[in-house]
Amino acid sequence: MKIGVFVCHCGENIGRTVNCPEVSKACASFPGVVHSEDYKYMCSDPGQNLIKQAIREKHLDAVVVGSCSPHMHEKTFRKACASAGINSYMVEIANLREHCSWIHEDIAEATKKAIDLMRFAVERVKFNHPLQTIKVPVTKRSLVIGGGISGIQAALDIANAGFEVVLVEKEPSIGGHMSQLSETFPTLDCSQCILTPRMVEVYQHPKIKLLSYSEVENVEGFIGNFKVTIRRKAKSVKEELCTGCGLCAEKCPIKKKALSEFDEGLSNRSAIYVPFPQAVPNVPVIDRSVCTYFKTGKCEMCKKVCGREAIDFTQQDTFVTEDVGSIIVATGYKLYSIEKKPEESIYKGYGEYGYGKYKNVINGLQFERIASASGPTSGEILRPSDKTEPKKIVFIQCVGSRDESKGFSYCSKICCMYTAKHAMLYKHKVHDGEAYVFYMDIRSGGKNYEEFVRRAIEEDHVNYIRGRVSKIYEEDGKLIVKGEDTLAGLPVVIEADLVVLATAMIAQQEAPKLAQTLNISYDKYGYFQEAHPKLRPVETNTGGVFLAGACHSPRDIPESVAMASAAAAKSLVLFGADMLEREPIIAKVDESTCAGCFYCQKVCAYNAIEKKEIRDRQGNLKKVVAFVNSGLCQGCGTCNATCPSKSIELIGFNDDQIFAQINAFAEV
Amino acid sequence: MEEKFEPKIAAFVCNWCTYTGADLAGTSRLKQEANARLIRVPCTGRIDPVFIIKAFENGADGVLISGCHPGDCHYNAGNFHARRRWILFKNLLDFIGIDSSRLYFSWVSASEGKKWVDIVDGVIDAVRIKGPFKQYKKMNKEIEIPVAVEEGVSVK
Amino acid sequence: MKLGYYPGCSLNGTAKEFNSSLKEVFSTLDIDLEELNDWSCCGATSAHVTSHLLSVALPARNLMLAKKQGFEDLLAPCAACYSRLVSSQRELKLDEKMRMEVEDILEEKITNGLHIINLIQIFQKIGLDKLKEKKLVDISKIKAACYYGCLLVRPVDIALPDDMESPDSMESIIKAVGGKTVDWNFKTECCGAAHSIAHTDIVEKLCKGIIDNAEKHGADVIIVACPMCHSNLDMRQLNIMKHFEGHKPIPILYLSQLIGLVLGIDEKKLGLGAHYINTKPLLDKIKGADIPKSVPIEKLQKGVEA
Structure with missing residues (x-):
């Protein structure tokens, strides 16, 4: 093997503390090295030409460059070598800058170390093999999990670009939390008015396959080639026959037994129901836990009144599988339920605020329903206990957020804004009412956000009190709110008619389970983890799986929409090519020695090890060996270190290469 | 006259956290002693215990292993496997005649350049106090293990 | 059940009836209350506003007495005594510097393992069923x-x-x-x-x-x-x-x-x-x-x- 060595001075960066000509001279004497030189800037055009020239003239098989960190210019030198005709994986970099010249002062010591590092690289490159990048085909179809505003946006973006989308929603209707909101900040435009057209667009889009009342059960495969199993929960209604006339729900005798999820428990719903009138799809489902028929075998009222014979009590959950190339996770958030918790619960709850004990202590989403024209009070501000108009209302921010002792240390981000909105909506509807807001800090970063909060304070005369509430209790139909005004340094007692708690946004309960299914990571709160907080905010550590919206962290509508479009764009980038290219640093099994113990399978974090049957010509099973799925393998090499018979090697970092470096240590 | 002892340290570091952390130490011009030689692996999970034995056999006076913090592994779980492996392996080292206190572990993330420098200097100082590692090398010479890998080099 | 008893100052003064009622109840329930010999002030209210060290050392002395007198459980019916004793115990466990300082003052090694219980806990410990039985x-x-x-x-x-x-x-x-x-x-x-x-x-x-x-x-x-x-x-x-x-x-x-x-x-x-x-x-x-x-x-x- 003919090896060429090139030592870069990096201007003075390396040259100042490392005697580069001496390094080059020393390298020339290493066995196998046929060419060695040093140059001021190896990464520059003339520098690269020196390498190319040497490759051509001396017919080099491999190249070692002593330069900056491989994270910096490995690609540059690989490309240069490839253009001169040697395989780009026959190039090794010795890090003479970050790991040597920049961190040492003594020239003799640094030069000696540089020579050692070069020797390591030269010994290693002797065991390099030409490699080709791996090409995998792409299924140009996307799965979107969650049909809230993020999922809707992502699905529409991808579908409008001409690619098919499967949209999975666990509830009977898409729309998510946004469909529950009354108005949106900072413009106070009606949430449903801007959302429902989008929902209909999803339903009618020829490229979008909407699977409502469904959940992702299993995911197999890898970037560009996922196979997803989806559970379609039994609706007890034949979707293809139902016209959405609503007669069944109207006639259902169960009217008061179930609380409406859509109205956050402030109203009741029937056993057969559509969550709300604008639901998409407008197909009812039967809640079997309350339905009389499923309990006693009698009733069948809905079946009797349905002219289309769409009711089917015998329906079972079914499973469908979909092939997709990318997955967008947009499963959203839920609210921290802050009632007093049992002793064993990990979250303490706020017993002192009396949520769950007093009817007139409600959370933010419940207030949205009360303020919403489609809500249980048709938009009139009436308190739940006696349906009277509250004249004094207290809003408490940061309930569960920014509170390590009873909730979560993070900021839920949207509460400052929606509380200002709530107070405003209240003042617009109850002119003689008084609104108080207890806050810790007002965090109103965002376009027109600060102005919005100022408007609530200055124009709508909402009383902002900086401090926390220690206790709420009910006396004679009034809620006594005890708190502290930290700016005035005084205790505050307010006799309120209604208290609205801005409770923390938290991750969905099933998020960790879904993360395991998708093989993505999640943080200690259950929020999904991005691949890089700055530069890869919508990607996950698993290729082809992207994040959108509040399943990643608390965020408002515009941010969720932006993130959804970003995730869609990332999917479309994937679909831009027919084949995916990736580094060939993956594990490979030597089938002749593999004993089939599958220790490698146990340690693989990517489920990349499969079982492969070896058969003779007659088709008799000879043995079962490990097989690496090159699409899934990410190249960590844990299997290589684990294999008892050394039958699996990590290409590019195999034992020979590393032992060569270790053996070179003898001459240090 | 005996020369002043300067320890040789072999450091196996993962590509994503510690190697990058060491890069950061370089970019920040954080000075450190020149006794350590880094060997880059993709992940601490890739490190076979035999690497460590071989490093001692080839003259290392101390071996340092460093990767991503537990829970931050670029490959999700490689460092967990590595950690489990070391817990078992450390006991075995003593058994085969290598002083296990010459083996060091640390977690250094890509942003902990300063921590890396402190660790490297700390290990070098500690090994300097321990003195050269002779026992195994002597044993090695006595039984004359042929260095198989060198034979395997085929110079075309 | 041998139960150490730390009455504290109140139960010998303003709260004598607390003391006597407790003793009556426990004798009815056949539980021996053994008063901690040579107990001293827990430091409540005054010590922790004067000197933090004092507020830890005062209860520590009583904790060590209890250990030496062979108690596993120490009943401190007064809420203030209870609070001081558990606070001190916790601090001695977590803060090594403080522990060494207090050891210096007490001139002995501090050991852990004493259960300090208050009035509510002792009834829970006796068992609500037993109380029901004796009703x-x-x-x-x-x-x-x-x-x-x-x-x-x-x-x-x-x-x-x-x-x-x-x-x-x-x-x-x-x-x-x-x-x-x-x-x-x-x-x-x-x-x-x-x-x-x-x-x-x-x-x-x-x-x-x-x-x-x-x-x-x-x-x-x-x-x-x-x-x-x-x-x-x-x-x-x-x-x-x-x-x-x-x-x-x-x-x-x-x-x-x-x-x-x-x-x-x-x-x-x-x-x-x-x-x-x-x-x-x-x-x-x-x-x-x-x-x-x-x-x-x-x-x-x-x-x-x-």
Whole structure:
């Protein structure tokens, strides 16, 4: 093997503390090295030409460059070598800058170390093999999990670009939390008015396959080639026959037994129901836990009144599988339920605020329903206990957020804004009412956000009190709110008619389970983890799986929409090519020695090890060996270190290469 | 006259956290002693215990292993496997005649350049106090293990 | 069961009836209370505002005495003593520097492993079933408001394992022996505690709020487990009656006194005559219920003319 060595001075960066000509001279004497030189800037055009020239003239098989960190210019030198005709994986970099010249002062010591590092690289490159990048085909179809505003946006973006989308929603209707909101900040435009057209667009889009009342059960495969199993929960209604006339729900005798999820428990719903009138799809489902028929075998009222014979009590959950190339996770958030918790619960709850004990202590989403024209009070501000108009209302921010002792240390981000909105909506509807807001800090970063909060304070005369509430209790139909005004340094007692708690946004309960299914990571709160907080905010550590919206962290509508479009764009980038290219640093099994113990399978974090049957010509099973799925393998090499018979090697970092470096240590 | 002892340290570091952390130490011009030689692996999970034995056999006076913090592994779980492996392996080292206190572990993330420098200097100082590692090398010479890998080099 | 007993100063002074009722109850339940020999001040209220070291060292001395005298459990019925003892124990465990300083003062090595228990915990430890078994008197005619005050449930991670904002462990004990409790709003409100001497006006105002809320929710009696709570609520009620027109007095009983009544112990022995607020009406109300023959009704009436 003919090896060429090139030592870069990096201007003075390396040259100042490392005697580069001496390094080059020393390298020339290493066995196998046929060419060695040093140059001021190896990464520059003339520098690269020196390498190319040497490759051509001396017919080099491999190249070692002593330069900056491989994270910096490995690609540059690989490309240069490839253009001169040697395989780009026959190039090794010795890090003479970050790991040597920049961190040492003594020239003799640094030069000696540089020579050692070069020797390591030269010994290693002797065991390099030409490699080709791996090409995998792409299924140009996307799965979107969650049909809230993020999922809707992502699905529409991808579908409008001409690619098919499967949209999975666990509830009977898409729309998510946004469909529950009354108005949106900072413009106070009606949430449903801007959302429902989008929902209909999803339903009618020829490229979008909407699977409502469904959940992702299993995911197999890898970037560009996922196979997803989806559970379609039994609706007890034949979707293809139902016209959405609503007669069944109207006639259902169960009217008061179930609380409406859509109205956050402030109203009741029937056993057969559509969550709300604008639901998409407008197909009812039967809640079997309350339905009389499923309990006693009698009733069948809905079946009797349905002219289309769409009711089917015998329906079972079914499973469908979909092939997709990318997955967008947009499963959203839920609210921290802050009632007093049992002793064993990990979250303490706020017993002192009396949520769950007093009817007139409600959370933010419940207030949205009360303020919403489609809500249980048709938009009139009436308190739940006696349906009277509250004249004094207290809003408490940061309930569960920014509170390590009873909730979560993070900021839920949207509460400052929606509380200002709530107070405003209240003042617009109850002119003689008084609104108080207890806050810790007002965090109103965002376009027109600060102005919005100022408007609530200055124009709508909402009383902002900086401090926390220690206790709420009910006396004679009034809620006594005890708190502290930290700016005035005084205790505050307010006799309120209604208290609205801005409770923390938290991750969905099933998020960790879904993360395991998708093989993505999640943080200690259950929020999904991005691949890089700055530069890869919508990607996950698993290729082809992207994040959108509040399943990643608390965020408002515009941010969720932006993130959804970003995730869609990332999917479309994937679909831009027919084949995916990736580094060939993956594990490979030597089938002749593999004993089939599958220790490698146990340690693989990517489920990349499969079982492969070896058969003779007659088709008799000879043995079962490990097989690496090159699409899934990410190249960590844990299997290589684990294999008892050394039958699996990590290409590019195999034992020979590393032992060569270790053996070179003898001459240090 | 005996020369002043300067320890040789072999450091196996993962590509994503510690190697990058060491890069950061370089970019920040954080000075450190020149006794350590880094060997880059993709992940601490890739490190076979035999690497460590071989490093001692080839003259290392101390071996340092460093990767991503537990829970931050670029490959999700490689460092967990590595950690489990070391817990078992450390006991075995003593058994085969290598002083296990010459083996060091640390977690250094890509942003902990300063921590890396402190660790490297700390290990070098500690090994300097321990003195050269002779026992195994002597044993090695006595039984004359042929260095198989060198034979395997085929110079075309 | 050998149980170490740390009465503290209050139980030898203002809260003598707390002391006597406890001893009566435990002898009825066949539990030996062995008073800690040579015990000293826990440092409550004054030590921790003067010197932090002193506030740790004073309880530490008593903790070590208990260890040396072979106790595994130490009952500290006073909420302030309890709080000081557990706080000190925790700090000695977590803060090595502090431990060494205190060891220096005490001139001995500090060891861990003592269980400090308060009044509520001891009843839980004895077992609610056992209390039920020994029940002689029915108290279902009266309604009790359980008042926890500040020190029983705070700080949250070292005090009684209960919800510090709305605790209910005392209620569960009373319910277990057939009593009724009210759901009220001032269970953990401040009684003015340490201002008892210096700022009686503040104390009166705070106590008035507590008592009013208990009465509003239909309580016949307020049950406490802290001598400070008791003296503030009971003694200050005389002045409250002077300063607030129309104040309806309400008797304040220690949890041990109420349990004593349930166990059929003579109210004189329980010290029910030692209160400022007459407990007779309360006893009359209890008496209205069926009382087993083993306890003569007349006995309940004696010695309650406060």
